[in-house]
Each structure stands twice: as structure tokens, then as C-alpha cells.
Amino acid sequence: MLQRLESMVVRHTRRLPAPAGPAARAGTAGAVGQGATAARQFDAALMSLGFKLSADLLEQLAELDEDTVVDTARRTLATVREIVGDHVAHNAYFVDFPANVPDTFDFWTRCITEALADDASRASTADQLRTGVLDLLTLPAYGNYQHTYAELLAAHDELIAAAGDRLTVLHPGGPPEAEVTALYLALAGSATPLGEEHLRDLRVLAEHCANGPQPEAIPIRENRALVNLARLDTGADLLLDTVTDVLRLACALSDGDVTLVEPTRFRSLSRPVRRALLAGLDAVVAAAPAKLADVTAHREALKRLGERLHPHEYPRWPHAAEVFAVARGESQARSFDSRVEELLGAGDVTGATRLLAGAPGKLFRALDRLLRACPTQDERDAVLAAAEHAAPQVAGRVLLSVREHLHNRTDEPGGTRVFVNRLGRAWVTPDTRPALPPDERKRLITALDAETRRRLPTPGHLLIDLDILDVALPLSGRATAAGLGVLPRGSLSPVEGDLLRFFVHWKQTARTTDFDLSALLLDASYGTLGWLSYTALTQVEGEHSGDITDAPEGASEFINLRLGAVRGDFIVPQVNIFSGEGFEEVEESFFGFMLRDGDQQGRPFEARTVRMKSELRGQGRVALPLAFLRGPDGGWRAKWLHLHLKGSPSSNRVEGNRVSVATLLRGIVERDYLTVRHLADLMAGAGTVVTRWDGGALPDGPVTYVGLERPAGLHPGSVVVTPENLRDLIPG
Structure with missing residues (x-):
């Protein structure tokens, strides 16, 4: 487990937790020299993979016992090889690639000739040729390596290093437990949804850190489900405030999809777990009966969950039984969305706006539709006033998503709409919507920028690498693959x-x-x-x-x-x-x-x-x-x-x-995405000193640095944001 957790820290932070081991024996020059030698060898091995130890980390390792450095190097090199894809043998069909690659038809002809010369394949190949249709996959020489990986290596000269080769620096970390805890708090408390790899890691980290420090808030529901899974094992109180929170936890218990995109096959659950889930459901609905309306969004999943929980065996939790009655269609609980649709269908935009004001996130996601549905200026003003009033209660990633949407809502006809679902499946359709009124669009953008600026930190001195200015803001971890x-x-x-x-x-x-x-x-x-x-x-x-x-x-x-x-x-x-x-x-x-x-x-x-x-x-x-x-x-x-x-x-x-x-x-x-440049401009407008760094001298004091790689020589008190933790820029 220790190696797995250390590997996570290296992958997510590019920091190496301080190795746990004895220092070189005091007064023994040979021991010190051996530790330093092992550290230099470790650094050389990393450089062959495009990585390197920072000067501080190299110095720290040199002071350790040789065996400790060697063990650390072995574990870290395995992690780095996997990060960069060097943990497998990359053979190629053509041994000299990219040299001597034949013309396609010449190559196919050669494969056919060899097949006709082979007693085992001659008859089948000849029969296919007579029909005029040949399946390349039936040719012995096609599609299978014709040489070993060792033979491929022997056919190529050694790579000569170039100034443009990538060099990723590993920096020194703190004690292993402190690094693991910091990573857990960062992932669990993320303001944006995490990708698949991050969710897998969070599950492991939550179990390990269940009895330690916890984030002040867990705004993302999927993260909360994994934290609840760990809390359930330790007997701690569960963090539940919706019916869906309980459903996500049940999915986690069955190793299912906590994002609820894919259906989960629920396992049989132990009696203590069933009691915990039913008690949680009962408390949620008892405190807010209107939350029964959430059931309809996941009716089938809750019906199947009810078959595993046996709520009829626990009459002391009647509110939990109501959840499954609604899921089965035996009771009615109108959903929030259906009430909104009814009002909009009747042309009551003002009524729909008042209802949505109670759910600020839904209000912001509906702003475009509401403004297009308003027949009068008074109604448009009412929608805008509701949005401005609700803005402080809306998640930062939603504010920025709506801001990006409005930026791309131009008045030019003939545009397109791009849709990407949670699975990364995408499609494009013509944009046939009427344009938004320009004054209202401008007023909304101004309000969104003002609210975002209010929430952004005041780092004092913000140092930004020029190469990261055009990096899109990670409004969802699912918009980024792991790697x-x-x-x-x-x-x-x-x-x-x-x-x-x-x-x-x-x-x-x-x-x-x-x-x-x-x-x-x-x-x-x-x-x-x-x-x-x-x-x-x-x-x-x-x-x-x-x-x-x-x-x-x-x-x-x-x-x-x-x-x-x-x-x-x-x-x-x-x-x-x-x-x-x-x-x-x-x-x-x-x-x-x-x-x-x-x-x-x-x-x-x-x-x-x-x-x-x-x-x-x-x-x-x-x-x-x-x-x-x-x-x-x-x-x-x-x-x-x-x-x-x-x-x-x-x-x-x-x-x-x-x-x-x-x-x-x-x-x-042709779509404009909100980038780091947008937040930098907002912070500069709020009085923060923003320096755009082009690789020159670094400031002497602490800064907040945002860039593709952490540069050597930053003040130790600096806050560093790189692509690995870019989500930290998104205000809560």
C-alpha cells in the first residue's frame, strides 16, 4: 500500500515524498559517498526517461543511506516509466521504421507472394484470389511482428540528446503521510468533477485517510460518495443531504459508477449497511420532504436498490419507505423540473424564474432559454435581476461555464453547437436558436465577471508562464484524460x-x-x-x-x-x-x-x-x-x-x-474556451500584481506561480499551480 500511495503522490504532484530510511552513517565518508553516488545514478536513469531530480531533491537523497536511495529509485522509476509509457516494449511491424517503409500495394503484394510460397497458406490464398476478394488478415506475414523487440533495438542507433527534449523535474516532498493527506484533501475537496483515474485514486485515499483530517467542504457529489464509503467503514456520520447521495453511496458499495452514467448491478448488502443507508434516506426526506422529487430522475436505479435494502423490514424509517414507493410509482412526487416545464409551457416565464431562484444552479443553466422566452423587457429585467441576486450562491465552475456559453453566443447566423456528454461522445448541430438580446447578454457577462473576480484569491504577486495562458480552464475533470x-x-x-x-x-x-x-x-x-x-x-x-x-x-x-x-x-x-x-x-x-x-x-x-x-x-x-x-x-x-x-x-x-x-x-x-488568461485578467483588474513570465529571472519573494512546469529557484513559500492541480484555480 505504501508504494501505491507514494506512486499516487508522484503522479499527481510531481513531488517525491521524503524517503523513510536512515541517513548515511555519521563520520563515514564512504557511506556518504555511496548515497551520493546512488542519487546521481538515480538522476541519470530518470533523465533517460525525460525526468530529473531537482537540485534540492538530489541533495536530500545524497545524505541518505545507499540502500534507502536504491529502494526509492526502484519504486520511483517504475512509476515514472508508467507515466511516460516506457513500462512496455514498443515494437514496430517494420523493423527499420521510419526508414524503408514500403509502398502500401508493394507491401501487400509481397505478403501475397510469401503466402503463395507457403505450403500451409497457398491453397486458401489462391482460392481467394480467384474470387477477386482477398482478406489480408489470412496472410501469414500480415499483422504479426516478424522480428523480436531486441532485433528492433539492434536496428536503430542510440538517441542523441537534444536541447528540445522534454525534461520533467521531480521536487522534494514532505513526510509520506503528510503528502498523502494533502493529496486526499485536494481531490476530495475539488471544486470540479474528477476524471476516472482521479476517482479511483480518491477511493483508495479516502479509505486510508478516513480517520485523519477531512476537507471543510466536499462540493462534488461523486467525491462525497467515495468519502462516505470510507466513513461507513469507520462508523463515522455520513454526509448526506439528498436522496441521490444515498444512491451514489450504494453504487460505490457495489463497485459501480458513482457518476450514475452507467447502471450499477447492486450487490447483496449486510444488515448493518442496509440500516445505515435506510437511516440516511429517512433523515434526508424527514428534514425536507420536497426532496422526494429527486427520485424520478433515477427511478429505475432506486427500484433496484430497494430490492436490496428491504425497507419493509424497518418500519421505524417510514420516510425511507416513501422513497421506494415513489420509485415504484405507488406514490407521486412531482419533480422540480416538471414544475418548471409546466410554467414555461403556460408562458409564465416570471413564475418559472421565481421557482428556479430556489435552485440557483438550475437557474443559471436555464438563463439562455428564459431570456429567449421573455416577451417583454420587464420580464427580461426580472430574469436578470434574479440571476444577479442568485450569483453568490452558484458554484464557481457553473459561473464560468455560463460565462463561456455567453461568450460563444454571437449574433452571427449559421453557427454550430457542440455537445459533449460525460463519456466524451460528441456531436455537432446547426445553431438555430434566436440570438440573445445584446444588452442583456452584456449585462450578464458583467455580473458573472464581477462575481468571479470577488471570489478569486488575492495572491499578492501572481507569476504566470506565457505558455499556460491559452490552457482551457478545467471546468470538469472529465474533459481531461489521465496521463x-x-x-x-x-x-x-x-x-x-x-x-x-x-x-x-x-x-x-x-x-x-x-x-x-x-x-x-x-x-x-x-x-x-x-x-x-x-x-x-x-x-x-x-x-x-x-x-x-x-x-x-x-x-x-x-x-x-x-x-x-x-x-x-x-x-x-x-x-x-x-x-x-x-x-x-x-x-x-x-x-x-x-x-x-x-x-x-x-x-x-x-x-x-x-x-x-x-x-x-x-x-x-x-x-x-x-x-x-x-x-x-x-x-x-x-x-x-x-x-x-x-x-x-x-x-x-x-x-x-x-x-x-x-x-x-x-x-x-471555432469555439472559444475560457482559459487561464481570463482569470489572470480578472485578477489583474482586482489589483493583483500579475507578471507574465517568459523564462527569465524569478522574483526573490514568495509568489503564486501558474505554469506548465514548476521552475527551479522559486521561493519555498510560493504557491504552485501546474496542469496537475489546475483545478485549484476554479473558485468555489
């Missing part, structure tokens, strides 16, 4: 290098599984110029490493692009599931990209050139992690997508989804 160098959906980040190389790795669980890495090339009007895939191994822009169709031990595919040769304005990498298990079913799958100088050689995969590596998880059959956009100056930038297309059950190919990908990309590219 290295990953930024929220809508973020822009510079791309510097001559060679851009994508990679995908997957390992199937039980069935033969074929993932296909592809890259679509589009012009400025989103028209298709070409693609690289297993059906187009070479283009003027680059090369594909070859198709792997079975991954019992894991498989990798690569695409190599020379950025100076790329036609058009957009590069859209994608991972298509051709057959077999989905992204949620495989044992492991991840995507990433590397950047290299033009003369850098090395293996197809080199950890220190990896700029981004993200987990591939989602319900769709086509993954779109990000896209690359050519700027006005000819340079390239990455635009982060984190999207999935539904695709087909099998045989997904880049050729078949290029129109839908282009439409979706247009919607994302």
Missing part, C-alpha cells in the same frame, strides 16, 4: 520540433483486438487532403509503422510526420477499433506523441521525446485525443479534444469517418 502532459479540452499548446510522431499501445484482455492508428490531413476549409494509416503507409508527409492485428502481449503502432512537409492546416490523429475489445475492455491502452529534431534518430519510441501520453478510455469506437493546427506564422499548435465517436461495431477506418471528424473538428476549433 503525462495532458491539458483540458479546448486548450492550445505550442508544438516545437521537426518530427512529430504519434504512438498507440494496447494489450487485449481475452479476445483478438485490432486498434488502428491513423492521421487525417485537412486543408483550411476542413477538406480532406490525405491520410496515413494501414491503407496508406507512406505519404509525402511521413510514414506509418505497419498494421498489428493481434495484441496478446501488447502491440504498438506509430505515425511519423515531417512537419515542414505537411500539406494543409490540420493534422487529426485518431485511433480506430477495427475489431475486438473496446477501449474500456482492453487490459491497457494509451496514445501519445513525441517531438524530435530533424537529425535525431533512436528507437521508434524514446521516452524523453514524449510530450504527451494519455490513457484511452471511453465508450466510442473511434478516439480523437487532440488535433494539430497550423498558425498564421506557419508554426503548429496542439488543440486538445478528448473526444470519442460512436463508430461502427467493427471495421472502423479513417476513410469512413473523415466527414464526421472534420465537422466535429470545425465545431471545436
Whole structure:
């Protein structure tokens, strides 16, 4: 458990908890030297992976016993290798890739020739050729590695380090228990929903920290469910104030989905657990009977939960029994939303606004609709007044989400609407809504900015790295996949290098599984110029490493692009599931990209050139992690997508989804996302000293630093915000 918790701290914070072990023996120069030597060796091993110990951390490790440093290095290197994707062997079909990749049809012809020369496959191949249709997967040489990983390594020169290689610094942390507790408090108290990986980690942390310090508030319901799960085990009071809180806790008890997106198969529960859940339900409804209206939103799930809780056995909790009576349809409890719809259907916008004022979050999410439904100026003024009055009670992420929405509600006709659900599935439709009245839109934006500015901290001196200004605010953790160098959906980040190389790795669980890495090339009007895939191994822009169709031990595919040769304005990498298990079913799958100088050689995969590596998880059959956009100056930038297309059950190919990908990309590219720049401007307007840092000298005193990486030399009293904890910028 200690190693798992330490690994979490390294992944989430880029800090190494202070190793627990003896110092080098006092007065023994050899012991001190051995500890320092082991620390330098640790640092060298990290540098081969694109990581490095900070000067302070290297100095601290050098003072420890050699065995302690070696044990720490072993654990940390395993974590770092997984972070960057170097924990697996990345073989490529073509041993010399990116050199000597054949033309697609020449390669297929060679596979057929070899099949006809093979006694075992000759008859089957000849029969297929007679019909005029040949299945490439039946050819012995197609889709399977023809050499070992060791043979691939022998075919490539060693990578020569370049100034542009990534270098991620690990900084010294405090005592392990203090670091674990701080991480737990940060995740549990997050003001924005967490992603899947963070929720898994929070579950472990909540159990470990159940008897320690707790966050002052847990605003996100999914987080509360996992904390309640730990509190249930310790006998502590549960944090419940809605019927849905109890349902989420029941899902957590059954290892189900606490976000309630996917249905949970409830397990049989012990009598003490059943009593705790029923008592919690009873207390919630007894204190606020109107909360029975929440039942209808999750009627089926609550019906199934009632079958496990047996409320009829506990007559002392009659309010809990009412919950399940409503779920079964035996009692009626009108939902809040149905009452709002009734008023709007009758044209009573003022009445609907008064009702929504009691639920500020719902009011803000309905503002656009309410303003469009107002027939008179007096009614529009009433809606705006209600919004201004309710603003202090609305969650910060909702304020910012509505602000982003209003910014994109322009008066220009012919726009599009982009929808992305919790699973990352996206679709685009024409925007047929009437424009919002410009004066009302401006008044709302002013009110939202004023309320956000009021809630922002006053850090004194705010130091912001220029490269993070265009990073989108993480209004939901589900808009960001887990991994290295990953930024929220809508973020822009510079791309510097001559060679851009994508990679995908997957390992199937039980069935033969074929993932296909592809890259679509589009012009400025989103028209298709070409693609690289297993059906187009070479283009003027680059090369594909070859198709792997079975991954019992894991498989990798690569695409190599020379950025100076790329036609058009957009590069859209994608991972298509051709057959077999989905992204949620495989044992492991991840995507990433590397950047290299033009003369850098090395293996197809080199950890220190990896700029981004993200987990591939989602319900769709086509993954779109990000896209690359050519700027006005000819340079390239990455635009982060984190999207999935539904695709087909099998045989997904880049050729078949290029129109839908282009439409979706247009919607994302032409949408303006709220970025770190927005909050920096608001803080500057509130009197905070804001310095935009371009890598020069650092201030002598403590600052609040916001950037892609923590720079060396910051004052120890500084507050540091990087992509790993960017959610801390969102006001509560």
C-alpha cells in the first residue's frame, strides 16, 4: 500500500515524498559517498526517461543511506516509466521504421507472394484470389511482428540528446503521510468533477485517510460518495443531504459508477449497511420532504436498490419507505423540473424564474432559454435581476461555464453547437436558436465577471508562464484524460520540433483486438487532403509503422510526420477499433506523441521525446485525443479534444469517418474556451500584481506561480499551480 500511495503522490504532484530510511552513517565518508553516488545514478536513469531530480531533491537523497536511495529509485522509476509509457516494449511491424517503409500495394503484394510460397497458406490464398476478394488478415506475414523487440533495438542507433527534449523535474516532498493527506484533501475537496483515474485514486485515499483530517467542504457529489464509503467503514456520520447521495453511496458499495452514467448491478448488502443507508434516506426526506422529487430522475436505479435494502423490514424509517414507493410509482412526487416545464409551457416565464431562484444552479443553466422566452423587457429585467441576486450562491465552475456559453453566443447566423456528454461522445448541430438580446447578454457577462473576480484569491504577486495562458480552464475533470502532459479540452499548446510522431499501445484482455492508428490531413476549409494509416503507409508527409492485428502481449503502432512537409492546416490523429475489445475492455491502452529534431534518430519510441501520453478510455469506437493546427506564422499548435465517436461495431477506418471528424473538428476549433488568461485578467483588474513570465529571472519573494512546469529557484513559500492541480484555480 505504501508504494501505491507514494506512486499516487508522484503522479499527481510531481513531488517525491521524503524517503523513510536512515541517513548515511555519521563520520563515514564512504557511506556518504555511496548515497551520493546512488542519487546521481538515480538522476541519470530518470533523465533517460525525460525526468530529473531537482537540485534540492538530489541533495536530500545524497545524505541518505545507499540502500534507502536504491529502494526509492526502484519504486520511483517504475512509476515514472508508467507515466511516460516506457513500462512496455514498443515494437514496430517494420523493423527499420521510419526508414524503408514500403509502398502500401508493394507491401501487400509481397505478403501475397510469401503466402503463395507457403505450403500451409497457398491453397486458401489462391482460392481467394480467384474470387477477386482477398482478406489480408489470412496472410501469414500480415499483422504479426516478424522480428523480436531486441532485433528492433539492434536496428536503430542510440538517441542523441537534444536541447528540445522534454525534461520533467521531480521536487522534494514532505513526510509520506503528510503528502498523502494533502493529496486526499485536494481531490476530495475539488471544486470540479474528477476524471476516472482521479476517482479511483480518491477511493483508495479516502479509505486510508478516513480517520485523519477531512476537507471543510466536499462540493462534488461523486467525491462525497467515495468519502462516505470510507466513513461507513469507520462508523463515522455520513454526509448526506439528498436522496441521490444515498444512491451514489450504494453504487460505490457495489463497485459501480458513482457518476450514475452507467447502471450499477447492486450487490447483496449486510444488515448493518442496509440500516445505515435506510437511516440516511429517512433523515434526508424527514428534514425536507420536497426532496422526494429527486427520485424520478433515477427511478429505475432506486427500484433496484430497494430490492436490496428491504425497507419493509424497518418500519421505524417510514420516510425511507416513501422513497421506494415513489420509485415504484405507488406514490407521486412531482419533480422540480416538471414544475418548471409546466410554467414555461403556460408562458409564465416570471413564475418559472421565481421557482428556479430556489435552485440557483438550475437557474443559471436555464438563463439562455428564459431570456429567449421573455416577451417583454420587464420580464427580461426580472430574469436578470434574479440571476444577479442568485450569483453568490452558484458554484464557481457553473459561473464560468455560463460565462463561456455567453461568450460563444454571437449574433452571427449559421453557427454550430457542440455537445459533449460525460463519456466524451460528441456531436455537432446547426445553431438555430434566436440570438440573445445584446444588452442583456452584456449585462450578464458583467455580473458573472464581477462575481468571479470577488471570489478569486488575492495572491499578492501572481507569476504566470506565457505558455499556460491559452490552457482551457478545467471546468470538469472529465474533459481531461489521465496521463503525462495532458491539458483540458479546448486548450492550445505550442508544438516545437521537426518530427512529430504519434504512438498507440494496447494489450487485449481475452479476445483478438485490432486498434488502428491513423492521421487525417485537412486543408483550411476542413477538406480532406490525405491520410496515413494501414491503407496508406507512406505519404509525402511521413510514414506509418505497419498494421498489428493481434495484441496478446501488447502491440504498438506509430505515425511519423515531417512537419515542414505537411500539406494543409490540420493534422487529426485518431485511433480506430477495427475489431475486438473496446477501449474500456482492453487490459491497457494509451496514445501519445513525441517531438524530435530533424537529425535525431533512436528507437521508434524514446521516452524523453514524449510530450504527451494519455490513457484511452471511453465508450466510442473511434478516439480523437487532440488535433494539430497550423498558425498564421506557419508554426503548429496542439488543440486538445478528448473526444470519442460512436463508430461502427467493427471495421472502423479513417476513410469512413473523415466527414464526421472534420465537422466535429470545425465545431471545436471555432469555439472559444475560457482559459487561464481570463482569470489572470480578472485578477489583474482586482489589483493583483500579475507578471507574465517568459523564462527569465524569478522574483526573490514568495509568489503564486501558474505554469506548465514548476521552475527551479522559486521561493519555498510560493504557491504552485501546474496542469496537475489546475483545478485549484476554479473558485468555489
